[in-house]
Amino acid sequence: MDGDLNPDQGITDGDSNPDEGSFLQVASNPDEVIDIESNVENIQCNAREKTPPIVSLEESYAGDLYGKIVKNEQEAYDLYNEYAARIGFSIRKKQKRYDKNGDLSTLNFSCSKEGFQQDSDPCEEKKTKRLDERTGCQAKIRFLLEDGEWKVSTFDPEHNHELAMPEERQFLRSNRKISEAHMDCYNFVSREKRIMLEAGDAQSLINHFKRKQAEDPMFFYTVQVDQENRMTNFFWRDGRSIIDYECFGDVVVFDTTYRTNKYNMICAPFVGVNHHWSNVLLGCAFLLDEKTATFEWLFEAFLESMGNQKPITIFTDQCQAMANAIMVVFPGTCHRLCTWHISTNATRNIPTLYRIPEFKKLFNKCLDGCLYAIREKWCPMFSQDAFSVRIKSTQRSESMNNVFHRMSTKTMTLTEFVLHYEKQANGMRSKELEETFRCKQGLPSTAAKNSGFLKRAASVYTRKIYKFLEYEFVGSLAVKMREVESDGTLQTFELNEEGHIIVYVVKFNSSTFNISCSCKRFESMGLLCRHALRVMNVKEVSQIPNQYILKRWTKDAKKEWNENEHG
Structure with missing residues (x-):
């Protein structure tokens, strides 16, 4: 029997500033058009024209926005x-809401000090320590x-923190005064466009999504x-x-x-794994950074x-920000690390040693069996109870790596x-x-x-799956x-393979055919x-007892969906 049929051998087929970490989500509304160029123009206009008005505190508190219409x-x-x-605080945009028809129906804004900043990992090193500016302020407005x-x-004007004095308001993030003396506006906008996206490219992508x-x-x-709505x-x-996710979403490989x-x-x-042991694409993202807040948004x-x-x-x-987001968005999901990435890092960081056959053999043995702080995330022996299609994601990441690297070019939009x-x-489909x-x-x-x-x-x-079982x-x-215990219909056996010292224990119920x-x-x-x-x-x-035939591996794994699709 060809050893390549063993799936165990790998068959080939820093959190941001609170103000910066608060985002407005644009849902998939086909009627909504986002004009990126006008956003850039707004930045320019704000830079040239907007200066926070200076008024007395008594006059500032006089405003009541309830019932206002725009x-x-x-x-x-x-x-x-x-x-x-006028009051002396900065605002943040909250999530938009849409009605059952997908039309935008609600706009929410709040004080920038709304909520509380999440505790960061004390073991995580950061180049700069950011201020904890959140106070749980409830001031907000809803349109x-x-x-x-x-x-x-809805209009709640009450703040639970000190408001900025008139001379301090130029430093408020959402109303910061920008003048030519402090910054060249044209260069600022050009730099922002390079850092973010070219307006035409971003709009083209959104238009493509709308057509799809x-x-x-x-x-x-x-x-x-x-x-800034960018x-x-x-x-x-x-x-x-x-x-595909309904049928094969039990195991997901996420690669950045x-x-x-x-x-x-x-x-x-x-990426997922289908009933033919092949990769399926479950979705994709473009990300500007690898911060916890970004991954939380994406996973949600x-x-x-x-x-x-x-x-x-x-x-x-292996990414701490990613791990943080998984704990928040996917509680209870087993988080495993790709051994392919660990091996790739080894070839990159210790290439001379890794080229030595004996060292590579010992390193890989260590990779599969050694213990250390995060062993449960990458060592298979610590997560065998969790369904993982028994892959180390080596073949998954490696094959997708070839696909996506072929797709990338220096000029591709x-x-x-x-x-x-x-x-x-x-x-692939x-x-x-x-x-x-x-x-x-x-x-x-x-x-046989x-x-x-x-x-x-x-x-x-x-x-493919039959060949694994065979x-x-x-x-x-x-x-x-050899049988070691018998209690009525429940029997216990000890088994070991020829040439191996590991002993496996199998329990079998002869009346229900349950086996473990x-x-x-x-x-x-x-x-x-093979032991069972x-x-x-x-x-x-x-x-094979019916309880041990997993539908996701059968020919009928997608039968219901295919029947619905074809009437």
Whole structure:
């Protein structure tokens, strides 16, 4: 039996400032058009014209905005921002709300000191320590859309902190005075455009997403913008991705090793494993940075787009900010580290040693078996109870690495990258469709021609998954076993493979056919191990018990979705 059929061997197929960390989320509303160029012009106008008015404190407190009416979103922002300048505080934009038809219905703004800053990791080194400016202030305003106009429906003017004095208001973040004496406006805008995105490219990407949504009602995208309403981060997935996630979203590989060279933005795909043991693209993101707040926004967007169904296991690179976000957004999800990234880092950082065969062998042995502070995240023996399709994500990251690096060029725009992403996704789906067709055409040849057990497995599982089970079935013939305990229908066996000293314990119930093995292969992969198969063979179990046939590995894994799609 070809050893390459063993999936265990890897089959190839800093948080920001509170003001900076608060973002406005733009949902996937096809009617909403975001004019990036006008945003840049607004920055220029603000730089030249806006100076916070200086008024007495008594006069400042006289304002009551409840019931005020404005014509559009920008006027709503300006109304509260100008009021804040008079009072002596800075504002932040909160999440927009949309009605059931997807139309924008609510605008929310709050004092910049709203909420509390999350505690940072005391062990995490930071170049600069930022001030904790949050006080839990409740001052806020809400605009509701009524008859085409925005009306203030909620206005809370009470602050729980000291307000800025008149001479201090020029330093308020949302109303900071910018003059030519302090900064050259043109250079400022040009630099911001280079750091962020070219306006035309960003607008082109949004327009592309809108067209896709018009074609595919299940298409989802969302954009994060900063306080100046400039786009910073993007996430999207198409309608097929949510179907794939419904069927195979138990295990997700999230990778941030790819960058679009034109803006040096991070391209971060979400990847799953289908019933043919092949990669499926579940969504993708463009990110400007790798901060905890950014990952929280992205994971929340991903979760929302997938019906708030969390994965059982998520594989990532080693990144503390990412780990922080996973604990917040995916509580209860098993977080594992990609051994491929660890091995890649080893080849990069200790290339001379890693080229020595004996050192590489010992390093890899250490990688699989040694203990240290985060061992439960990357050492398989500490997370065998969590379903992970029993991959180390080596083959997943490696194969996707080849795909995405081929897609990146120094001149490729974001929209061009998305088009290439769609082309790759379509190619992968075409291969899946072809493999599904081949599975329906006949049964694979079995190693034991007269084995009813294998015939049943061949009729149920896809070809690739059947080969995994057959590999274990043949391997079970070399497993020695002895019964060590019997209590009615419950029996306990000790087994070990020829040439190996590890002893595995299998418990078998002859009345229910329930079986468990200490190797935890079924719990982690969803396929019976050779030790369990050995016991079943001796006990003359002629077919795989139904409770041990995981639907995600069968030919019918997507049957319900395919039937719905084709009527």
